[in-house]
């Protein structure tokens with residue numbers, strides 16, 4: 001009887017432990033596969049890019065700009081992960097998430113340098129969010145001293161400039177302003193959210209090409225994020241965050257299975273004693 005009690009106690013602890021894990025919000029990188037624009041403060045954009053090829057260190061022309069949201073994060077010695085590099089001290093990137101996303105709680109961009117190539121140490125990344133692509137709210141700036149060093153093959157040195165937001169935010173446009181000594185050398189920009197995308201009446205009306213053209217002609221300022229991103233995937237892509245329900249189901253099944261096994265073992269032991 002005592003064994004039975006401890007078995008059930010152990011089960012209760014295991015089940016409550018799993019529930020805690022299941023209850024923790026799962027974050028999804030909602031920027032992956034999304035289009036973005038790029039403007040450089042000084043010097044030319046698309047460093048090393050050769051027209052018609054996927055070579056070089058640049059990030060391709062605007063039409064195929066994709067290296068920093070392709071989900072490949074980090075420099076590797078084999079160079080399987082391509083860099084998006086710009087010969088500039090300051091680069092303005094704006095990711096269009098397609099529609100307003102709720103629950104944005106973490107933003108990240110990585111940057112690298114190597115002195116033998118004359119690439120100077122990065123300075124920092126500033127992050128700003130917007131629902132309309134016009135009015136931005138600065139969320140914070142991460143300097144290299146507050147960044148996290150990445151495991152990177154020598155002589156490269158790399159950092160993740162991760163900004164954790166104190167309260168989850170909603171946004172469609174995410175601006176990342178990267179500052180470096182002379183180059184911006186990066187592989188990925190990430191926007192982590194727990195919420196689902198919402199239908200945004202304003203952004204939806206601007207999705208069709210004809211209407212977005214109309215909208216951009218109306219605008220008067222030249223904010224980097226304001227261009228209506230022709231490569232936008234629109235609002236058809238919806239981030240699925242319904243994994244929690246599935247997770248809970250599997251945990252219940254697993255708990256029931258463990259409970260059954262324990263009961264069978266105890267019953268068997270009891271019978272063996274008799």
Ligand SMILES: [Ca+2]
Nearest residue numbers: 067072187188
């Ligand atoms: Ca990448």
